[in-house]
Amino acid sequence: MTLGQANAELQTLAAQFERDYPDLYFGSKAWQASPFDLRSGANVRFIARPLQEDMTREAKPALFLLSGAVGFVLLIACVNVANLMLARGSARQRELEIRRALGAERIRIIRQLLTESLVLAAVATAAGLFGARLGLAAIAQQNAWHIPLQSRIEMDASVALFALVLSALTSMLFGLLPAWRQASDKAGRALHAGRSETAGSGARRLQRVLVVAEVALSIVPVVCGGLMLRSFLNLLHSPLGFNPANVVTARVPIDFKRYPKLEQRWARLRDVLDRVGAIPGVQSVSAADPLPLAGQETRRVGRPDKLDIPPILATQQFAFPGYLKVMGTPLRAGRDFTAEDVTAERAVAIIDEGLAKRLWPEGAIGKRLAVYRTSWLNNFEVIGVTSGVRVTRVRDGNVPTS
Numbered sequence: 001m002t003l004g005q006a007n008a009e010l011q012t013l014a015a016q017f018e019r020d021y022p023d024l025y026f027g028s029k030a031w032q033a034s035p036f037d038l039r040s041g042a043n044v045r046f047i048a049r050p051l052q053e054d055m056t057r058e059a060k061p062a063l064f065l066l067s068g069a070v071g072f073v074l075l076i077a078c079v080n081v082a083n084l085m086l087a088r089g090s091a092r093q094r095e096l097e098i099r100r101a102l103g104a105e106r107i108r109i110i111r112q113l114l115t116e117s118l119v120l121a122a123v124a125t126a127a128g129l130f131g132a133r134l135g136l137a138a139i140a141q142q143n144a145w146h147i148p149l150q151s152r153i154e155m156d157a158s159v160a161l162f163a164l165v166l167s168a169l170t171s172m173l174f175g176l177l178p179a180w181r182q183a184s185d186k187a188g189r190a191l192h193a194g195r196s197e198t199a200g201s202g203a204r205r206l207q208r209v210l211v212v213a214e215v216a217l218s219i220v221p222v223v224c225g226g227l228m229l230r231s232f233l234n235l236l237h238s239p240l241g242f243n244p245a246n247v248v249t250a251r252v253p254i255d256f257k258r259y260p261k262l263e264q265r266w267a268r269l270r271d272v273l274d275r276v277g278a279i280p281g282v283q284s285v286s287a288a289d290p291l292p293l294a295g296q297e298t299r300r301v302g303r304p305d306k307l308d309i310p311p312i313l314a315t316q317q318f319a320f321p322g323y324l325k326v327m328g329t330p331l332r333a334g335r336d337f338t339a340e341d342v343t344a345e346r347a348v349a350i351i352d353e354g355l356a357k358r359l360w361p362e363g364a365i366g367k368r369l370a371v372y373r374t375s376w377l378n379n380f381e382v383i384g385v386t387s388g389v390r391v392t393r394v395r396d397g398n399v400p401t402s
Contacts, residue, residue, distance in 0.1 A: 117175025241389030243328030334384030
């Protein structure tokens with residue numbers, strides 16, 4: 001079926017879910033934080049999109065930008081080569097006129113010059129394909145996980161064919177102008193001139209036009225490169241809310257089914273943390289899930305004492321005692337987690353100052369935070385407030401965190 005048909009059927013299923021399970025989506029067990037969200041058609045929504053679009057959604061803008069930059073560099077190189085061939089043709093004008101005097105037709109001279117352009121383009125294509133293979137090898141060594149299906153990127157027949165077609169088109173397009181100009185002079189003009197004769201006014205005018213075009217094309221990538229460099233420097237100096245310097249992370253899978261009781265789980269985690277902390281050079285150690293900028297879970301949070309206030313979408317992170325010290329996250333108010341909080345199974349939470357100001361402008365310490373999920377609700381006591389932490393993206397500082 002088409003994408004539109006699939007989405008239409010999914011909307012039908014969503015409406016059926018709302019009718020069949022009204023208590024789950026509209027009743028007292030609903031995940032909505034307040035009656036503000038209890039309205040028909042606002043709860044269940046399914047969207048289908050193509051797999052390629054979903055997998056390349058994050059990398060597509062950067063790849064399009066890179067392709068545009070490469071295209072401008074290609075245009076600049078072609079204009080530069082056309083200008084050089086025009087200047088070289090001016091020096092060869094005497095030779096070309098001798099050929100015409102001996103009976104060579106204009107089309108034959110143009111064909112000869114285009115053949116030289118194709119040979120030059122073929123050498124450049126071979127060098128480009130070799131450089132592309134080296135680039136792919138470098139990407140494979142860097143383990144560029146942010147590039148979709150990076151391990152499956154390779155050079156095949158379609159890539160080689162694309163390079164050959166592009167080479168032929170560019171050589172025909174930018175080699176035809178110098179060839180046409182060199183073969184258009186009147187026969188015998190260079191035969192009566194000395195070897196020191198310079199190019200005519202028409203050739204000089206065309207060279208100036210090509211130089212102006214080359215400079216104009218160069219401005220665009222230079223300006224874009226400057227803007228990207230400035231954005232990159234701004235991202236490097238943007239306040240993250242944590243200090244990644246000298247911090248090493250590792251993902252450790254633990255099967256908690258083997259440890260059904262909380263005491264067993266905590267003892268196992270403490271054993272792992274103590275072993276890591278005993279490694280020479282380690283100053284402090286803790287654990288959290290998920291880590292910042294590594295895919296965050298979002299929850300609807302609000303105030304349980306004011307259900308009429310619309311819920312706020314915030315990221316949720318589970319952290320152990322000492323995590324704020326390891327990450328260098330400043331604590332603005334309150335206290336950090338302690339081992340006693342874990343052993344006593346206290347429902348406590350630390351939120352950032354952005355969420356605290358939105359929910360409790362007068363102060364958040366000691367207040368109750370409601371976290372809503374499907375079919376259940378949890379209330380946590382706010383024991384600490386940190387500075388704003390950017391956990392989703394470096395340039396996104398508006399997502400609150402708990």
